[in-house]
Structure formats: C-alpha cells, structure tokens
Amino acid sequence: MTSDVVIVGAGPAGLSAATVIAENDRSVVVIDEQPRPGGQYYRQQSAAVIATHGVHRAEGAALIERARRAGVQFRSGVSVWGVDDDRRTLLVSAADGTSIRRHLAPRIVVATGATERALPFPGWQLPAVTTVGYAQHLCAEGVRVGARVLVAGSGPFLLSVACSLVGVGVDVVAVLEEGTPYRPRAAGWKVAGHPQRLREFAAYRARLAAARVPVRSGRRVVSAEETADGLRVVEGPTVGTGRARQHTVDALNVGFGFRPQIDLLRLLGCGTRIDALSGDEVAVVDVDGATDLDGVWAAGEVTGIAGAPSALAEGLVVGAAVLRSLGAPLPEGLAAARRDVSRARAFASTLGRLYPAPRDLAALAAASLGDDALVCRCESVSAGQVRAAQFGGTDLQAVKAATRAGMGLCQGRECAPAVSALCGSPTAAFTVRPPLRPILLAAVAEHAAQVI
Amino acid sequence: MNATVQFRIDGYEVSALEGATLTAALLQSGIRGLRRDPVSNEFRGAFCGMGACFECELVVDGRTVRACLTPVRADMDVRTGATT
Numbered sequence: 001m002t003s004d005v006v007i008v009g010a011g012p013a014g015l016s017a018a019t020v021i022a023e024n025d026r027s028v029v030v031i032d033e034q035p036r037p038g039g040q041y042y043r044q045q046s047a048a049v050i051a052t053h054g055v056h057r058a059e060g061a062a063l064i065e066r067a068r069r070a071g072v073q074f075r076s077g078v079s080v081w082g083v084d085d086d087r088r089t090l091l092v093s094a095a096d097g098t099s100i101r102r103h104l105a106p107r108i109v110v111a112t113g114a115t116e117r118a119l120p121f122p123g124w125q126l127p128a129v130t131t132v133g134y135a136q137h138l139c140a141e142g143v144r145v146g147a148r149v150l151v152a153g154s155g156p157f158l159l160s161v162a163c164s165l166v167g168v169g170v171d172v173v174a175v176l177e178e179g180t181p182y183r184p185r186a187a188g189w190k191v192a193g194h195p196q197r198l199r200e201f202a203a204y205r206a207r208l209a210a211a212r213v214p215v216r217s218g219r220r221v222v223s224a225e226e227t228a229d230g231l232r233v234v235e236g237p238t239v240g241t242g243r244a245r246q247h248t249v250d251a252l253n254v255g256f257g258f259r260p261q262i263d264l265l266r267l268l269g270c271g272t273r274i275d276a277l278s279g280d281e282v283a284v285v286d287v288d289g290a291t292d293l294d295g296v297w298a299a300g301e302v303t304g305i306a307g308a309p310s311a312l313a314e315g316l317v318v319g320a321a322v323l324r325s326l327g328a329p330l331p332e333g334l335a336a337a338r339r340d341v342s343r344a345r346a347f348a349s350t351l352g353r354l355y356p357a358p359r360d361l362a363a364l365a366a367a368s369l370g371d372d373a374l375v376c377r378c379e380s381v382s383a384g385q386v387r388a389a390q391f392g393g394t395d396l397q398a399v400k401a402a403t404r405a406g407m408g409l410c411q412g413r414e415c416a417p418a419v420s421a422l423c424g425s426p427t428a429a430f431t432v433r434p435p436l437r438p439i440l441l442a443a444v445a446e447h448a449a450q451v452i
Numbered sequence: 453m454n455a456t457v458q459f460r461i462d463g464y465e466v467s468a469l470e471g472a473t474l475t476a477a478l479l480q481s482g483i484r485g486l487r488r489d490p491v492s493n494e495f496r497g498a499f500c501g502m503g504a505c506f507e508c509e510l511v512v513d514g515r516t517v518r519a520c521l522t523p524v525r526a527d528m529d530v531r532t533g534a535t536t
C-alpha cells in the first residue's frame with residue numbers, strides 16, 4: 001500500500017487536508033481507528049441509525065462524500081501504534097490490536113485531534129460517570145446517557161452538551177461551572193468582536209434558560225457515589241465556604257476542555273512546546289503547519305485547541321503545503337483559510353481567558369483529593385500512593401515507575417493532568433512509548449514471521 | 453430494510469440498530485458496567501467514548517475490543533466483565 005501522502009486522523013483537519021490533496025490529483029490515504037471517518041466533530045452514524053434518528057451534522061457527511069469522490073482512500077478501524085526507525089513507516093494494527101502491518105508514508109500529516117481533559121474526584125471511576133464528549137456522541141445517535149443528568153466541569157463545551165442533552169429529552173438538573181466566566185469583564189468585550197460565535201453562545205444560554213436548566217458558576221463536584229436510588233452527587237463551591245447540595249441522577253457528565261493528542265508526533269520525534277494559556281503540550285509548527293521534521297505536517301487540535309472551524313481551515317493550509325512539496329499548484333481559498341485560522345485562534349484564546357486555567361483546575365482537583373481517592377484508573381493508583389512516591393522530589397517519571405500511575409492501557413491520557421498536579425509540576429508530561437495502543441503479542445509474532 | 457439486528461449480551465438475546473455504537477446499545481439495554489477492575493473487582497464503564505481510556509473493554513466473539521469503537525453487528529456475542 002503506497003500513496004503520496006498518509007494522514008492520521010479523519011476529523012475536520014484530516015478530512016479537509018485529504019480532500020484538497022486528492023482534488024489536486026495526488027494520492028492520499030487517511031487512517032483512523034474510529035469505525036467511520038469524521039473524527040469527533042463530524043462523527044458519523046451507521047445507515048440504520050441515520051434512517052431512524054437523522055443525519056448528525058450533514059456538512060460532515062457532505063465533506064466525507066466529497067473526499068471519497070476525489071479519490072481519498074479511507075482506512076477506518078485502523079490504529080497507528082508505532083513508528084519505525086526511518087520515521088517514515090507507520091506501524092498500524094486493527095483497532096483490536098490484531099493484523100499488524102507497516103505503512104510506508106513518504107509524507108505524513110498528523111491530525112490526531114484531542115482528548116478530553118479528565119480530572120479526578122471521589123467516585124469518578126463509577127460507570128455512571130462519563131465525559132461530556134461521550135454524552136454528546138450518544139445524543140448524536142439518539143441515545144440518552146440517562147433520564148436525569150448533572151453536567152459539571154469547566155468550559156464552553158458544557159453548555160453545548162447540556163443543550164444536546166435537552167434536545168434528546170434528558171432532564172438536566174444543572175450545569176456546574178467551576179469558574180465564573182459568565183460575569184461581564186474586560187475579556188468579555190473582546191469576545192464581542194466575534195459576533196457569530198457570540199450568538200452561538202447566547203443561543204446555548206437561551207436554550208438552557210428556556211428548559212429551566214440552571215447554570216451555576218463557581219460550583220464543582222465534591223464526590224459521587226452509587227446508591228440504591230441512583231448516583232448521588234455532592235456539589236460544593238469552587239472556593240471558600242458555601243452551601244453543599246446533593247443530586248440523585250442516572251449519570252454525571254464531566255468535562256474540563258480538551259488536550260491535544262500529540263503522542264504520535266512525539267513518537268515521530270517532532271518538536272512540541274507548552275502552550276502558555278492552557279499549559280498543554282502542542283505541536284511546534286510553522287505558518288504552513290510543517291513540523292521540524294521534514295515531510296511531516298500537523299493540522300487541527302494537535303497544534304492547539306481552537307475548535308472545528310479552525311481545524312477545517314488548518315487542514316486546507318496544510319493540504320496546500322503538502323501539494324507544494326509535491327510540485328502541484330496552489331489551491332484556491334488558501335488566503336481565506338489562513339485568515340480563518342487566525343480568527344479562530346484569536347477567539348479561542350479570548351474565550352479561554354474567561355475560564356479558569358486548566359493548571360488551576362488540575363491543582364484544585366489534586367489538592368481536594370483524599371489519600372484514598374483513585375487517580376490512575378487503569379492501574380488503580382490512589383492519590384495517597386502518588387503523594388507517598390515523591391521522595392521529596394517531583395520527577396513524574398520516577399513517580400510513574402514507583403506507583404505504575406500512567407502505565408496502564410490509556411498510557412496516562414486520563415490521569416496525567418492530575419498526577420502531574422499532585423507532583424506539583426502541572427506542565428510535566430509522561431514520556432510517550434510504543435505501542436500507543438495495545439497490540440496482541442500473537443499478532444506481533446505473526447507479523448515478524450512475515451517480515452523474516 | 454430491517455435496520456434492527458439481534459445479538460447476544462452475556463447470553464441474553466437483545467436487539468439494536470445495525471451499526472449503532474456497542475456502548476450505546478449496551479446502555480439502552482440498561483448495562484453500564486463493562487469490565488471489572490482487576491484490583492478492586494468493581495465494574496467500570498464507557499468514560500471517554502472515543503477510544504482513549506479503554507474503560508469499555510469487553511469481549512466480542514472471543515476478542516478483546518473497545519466497545520466504543522465497535523459497531524453492532526447481527527449475531528455478535530458480547531461478554532461483559534470478561535477481560536483480564
């Protein structure tokens with residue numbers, strides 16, 4: 001299997017890069033471990049689900065159709081778990097870790113998107129507690145995460161998910177926002193420079209008000225526990241003392257924004273930096289999305305969280321740069337795409353300033369945890385174990401080695417913010433090692449036999 | 453077109469829309485606990501819903517999969533709490 005370009009990630013960024021490359025007659029393969037193209041924002045449902053519940057985000061379906069017509073080859077249900085020493089060959093498997101193959105990629109576009117930032121509280125591992133993103137995905141296929149639901153965490157995405165929940169008939173008992181973003185202040189006036197996004201925001205608030213869903217700022221989840229009546233959630237004030245409240249719900253959906261998924265870029269050896277506002281690690285790219293490794297580009301949320309419109313525009317910018325490297329003429333719409341990227345980034349950073357900094361949220365979560373509370377879900381490591389493992393130092397890798405926190409199947413994607421906050425170094429990151437996804441040993445042996 | 457398919461969860465016959473996300477189909481059958489944590493033996497369930505956290509691992513037709521990445525197919529045999 002060879003092609004001029006291999007794109008990892010079939011979200012808005014990967015799709016738009018793939019489309020512009022294929023429409024200019026260069027061959028492109030898009031690998032994604034989801035069963036269908038679309039990524040997070042343009043997640044697509046099966047024909048039977050669409051026939052029953054309708055299309056979710058028709059513009060995504062149209063973009064995928066356009067990509068297919070242009071000749072983009074999708075490899076869905078395929079995970080990239082490693083990179084060979086040549087830094088040009090991707091090691092891939094089926095999403096269940098079987099069928100290992102090597103995929104030569106002369107040019108690589110990394111569009112691996114983001115994961116949701118998770119932060120622990122007592123009970124966060126219970127099956128009735130999920131991320132807001134998952135609740136949103138369920139809504140998109142017409143399924144309610146529960147009949148009565150509490151939404152909590154921080155960031156604008158909470159409002160959008162609460163609206164989707166209301167839309168499928170969920171009784172949303174409240175939205176708890178840890179910060180106080182909805183009070184007018186200086187940064188708010190800058191948001192006013194983006195009237196369309198501001199309207200979107202106002203529409204969410206209006207919709208929730210109409211459904212009588214209270215949005216309470218400066219409030220957070222203290223704990224959750226399973227009872228005979230359902231999930232009992234205690235909420236309290238983010239700072240200082242204030243009244244605690246209890247809710248009994250079917251599900252609690254939590255979200256603290258998104259973190260760029262830079263693991264593949266790190267394996268490739270591409271440069272990363274810490275984003276000043278979020279404290280998250282992002283890809284280092286130039287104005288064309290080129291990384292510091294020749295022949296590797298990055299597009300979308302891996303370069304910093306700025307939403308789907310920005311990911312789409314970045315995909316076009318990167319697609320154009322890839323085409324130039326292949327000797328093709330510049331595609332149309334490039335100047336407009338560049339403008340869209342900078343506008344979206346400006347809006348994202350203004351909006352970001354309205355909410356608490358992720359490192360402060362993580363520090364508060366860490367400080368609030370009792371020693372018994374679970375921090376690493378995969379390896380069942382408690383806050384107390386992480387605290388005890390610090391030997392006076394704050395070396396994250398040493399804590400990982402001593403406790404196994406971050407060593408499990410999720411590779412620290414879920415616990416990293418909390419573990420690094422517990423260690424007092426909120427921007428420290430776990431090292432990235434292959435395999436990025438678990439692979440079956442039997443499949444490795446089978447592959448080795450084929451190669452030899 | 454009959455969009456609904458039959459499959460088995462822990463031996464029980466259930467139905468769901470073909471190609472629905474397996475975690476969604478399980479939830480509609482009232483099942484949230486999908487794997488057992490080997491340390492505490494407590495049930496865990498779908499958390500991230502996008503393939504990152506691995507909390508929804510279970511066994512389909514003898515293979516360990518992430519349920520959130522698995523579309524429902526006719527006659528699939530799903531076992532919860534069966535991963536190690």
Ligand SMILES: Cc1cc2nc3c(=O)[nH]c(=O)nc-3n(C[C@H](O)[C@H](O)[C@H](O)COP(=O)(O)OP(=O)(O)OC[C@H]3O[C@@H](n4cnc5c(N)ncnc54)[C@H](O)[C@@H]3O)c2cc1C
Pocket residue numbers: 008009010011012013014031032033034038039040041042078079080081111112113114115116133134136160258261264299300301302306307308309311436500501502503
């Ligand atoms: C669960 C979730 C729900 C979201 N819902 C919304 C929403 O409703 N509205 C909104 O505005 N924003 C939403 N977002 C934010 C969203 O991430 C972006 O706005 C947008 O989707 C980013 O586009 P992207 O192309 O950069 O990445 P994504 O759309 O995230 O696409 C990245 C793709 O890369 C794939 N991938 C990553 N690593 C690998 C690998 N190693 N091997 C194979 N494939 C891989 C992933 O499966 C994914 O499909 C959501 C995010 C998440 C995590």
